[in-house]
Amino acid sequence: MAPQLVSLEEARALGLGVAKSTSAASEFETEREGLKAFGVELSKDHLEGYKYKLGSKVERDLNLVKRPWEVPIIDQLGPETVSKNKDVETWDNPEFLLEIREGIAYCTLNRPDANNAMNDGIGGGLHDALRILRERPEIRIAVFTGNGRMFCAGGDPKSFQAAQKMAGAISGDGDKYQGPPAGPMIAGTGTMIVEGNKMSAQGFARDMYSMSSLPQFTICLMNGSAMGGGFGLVCACDYVIATKQAHATLSEVKLGVIPAVISPHVSRTIGTANCKRLFCTAENANMQTAMEIGLVHKIVDHPRDFQAAVREVATKIQLLAPGAVGATKQVLLDCLNQPISNSLIEYTAKEYLRVRRGKECEEGMEAYKNKQRPPWVQKVIGVKESEES
Numbered sequence: 001m002a003p004q005l006v007s008l009e010e011a012r013a014l015g016l017g018v019a020k021s022t023s024a025a026s027e028f029e030t031e032r033e034g035l036k037a038f039g040v041e042l043s044k045d046h047l048e049g050y051k052y053k054l055g056s057k058v059e060r061d062l063n064l065v066k067r068p069w070e071v072p073i074i075d076q077l078g079p080e081t082v083s084k085n086k087d088v089e090t091w092d093n094p095e096f097l098l099e100i101r102e103g104i105a106y107c108t109l110n111r112p113d114a115n116n117a118m119n120d121g122i123g124g125g126l127h128d129a130l131r132i133l134r135e136r137p138e139i140r141i142a143v144f145t146g147n148g149r150m151f152c153a154g155g156d157p158k159s160f161q162a163a164q165k166m167a168g169a170i171s172g173d174g175d176k177y178q179g180p181p182a183g184p185m186i187a188g189t190g191t192m193i194v195e196g197n198k199m200s201a202q203g204f205a206r207d208m209y210s211m212s213s214l215p216q217f218t219i220c221l222m223n224g225s226a227m228g229g230g231f232g233l234v235c236a237c238d239y240v241i242a243t244k245q246a247h248a249t250l251s252e253v254k255l256g257v258i259p260a261v262i263s264p265h266v267s268r269t270i271g272t273a274n275c276k277r278l279f280c281t282a283e284n285a286n287m288q289t290a291m292e293i294g295l296v297h298k299i300v301d302h303p304r305d306f307q308a309a310v311r312e313v314a315t316k317i318q319l320l321a322p323g324a325v326g327a328t329k330q331v332l333l334d335c336l337n338q339p340i341s342n343s344l345i346e347y348t349a350k351e352y353l354r355v356r357r358g359k360e361c362e363e364g365m366e367a368y369k370n371k372q373r374p375p376w377v378q379k380v381i382g383v384k385e386s387e388e389s
Contacts (some may be wrong), residue, residue, distance in 0.1 A: 068334040069347040077206045080131050083124035096125020102382035103140040112148025117156035130210045145221035154228025205261045211236040215326030217317050221306045222246050232262025235269040241298045241309045242287050251282040307386045314381040323360045
């Protein structure tokens with residue numbers, strides 16, 4: 001038998017022992033006792049969410065948000081996994097090359113015939129390289145570039161189609177596949193890449209943050225144009241050197257898609273106004289425009305000029321304490337778009353004291369006092385020679 005709902009007055013008329021009260025709290029208690037006779041149990045907080053309490057909900061919601069310095073975002077994203085290669089010594093990914101030299105690492109997208117469009121090989125290689133670099137503090141600079149005429153053409157349509165076909169096979173509609181993938185597959189509710197160790201939109205979002213928060217100073221050598229996800233990789237780097245003939249394009253809206261995963265990194269780099277300009281008009285930005293909006297820092301005539309430009313940056317980085325560089329990058333990321341608060345002030349003060357009391361700072365201060373070069377200045381960063389590239 002379904003429980004019946006009765007009013008307070010009806011409960012009193014039925015002789016359920018419900019007494020009148022001028023107190024809202026006591027009235028609730030007597031009503032709760034009366035409803036027990038009908039098998040209805042009310043908890044004391046059953047009105048939560050229905051009854052407005054000034055300030056309480058806002059305060060509670062804010063307290064539930066974990067600030068980046070309370071729980072590092074990289075930890076919130078879950079444990080690291082190996083995609084294809086565990087370490088540099090056993091690296092065998094032909095589509096993403098990783099070379100580590102003295103104090104510098106070169107990461108190269110290597111699908112020139114496909115304009116370095118992102119597939120499982122490039123996605124898995126990027127993930128593994130970032131995981132390895134995060135554990136190698138002796139590496140001062142990480143360089144990201146591509147082979148061929150383009151830096152990165154974004155997501156590989158063939159991989160999207162493979163993912164859509166796989167989804168159809170799972171649902172029994174494999175023979176009905178036609179045209180481009182459905183929106184949810186691109187947006188990330190399904191798997192983007194189905195070959196090997198699968199790369200999802202969520203996984204790419206994690207790698208984008210990992211790339212932007214590497215302890216190394218990151219340089220993008222934009223050997224050619226960047227589109228879609230490739231545009232995001234450019235924005236995740238600290239310093240961008242591009243060839244003058246390159247272009248940067250975000251044309252997702254032409255296909256009814258949005259560049260959601262890369263948007264935090266693009267907006268951080270070029271600002272919201274420029275994001276709306278490029279996201280919503282799909283403008284094909286040349287390198288002069290890229291310089292004006294802060295996407296690119298230096299333009300060279302030809303890729304053969306890259307290593308001289310890298311050497312120029314490396315000369316500056318070599319003078320800097322590597323731990324301080326990494327800590328500076330992390331503080332900037334953590335404080336991004338955060339309102340000024342006691343928590344933020346305490347965090348920045350603690351970070352300053354942590355670094356100030358560290359071994360690296362002691363060595364730097366001691367070297368300065370003795371008019372000597374600190375240890376990090378003495379280790380030459382092994383930038384490639386131009387003819388090696």
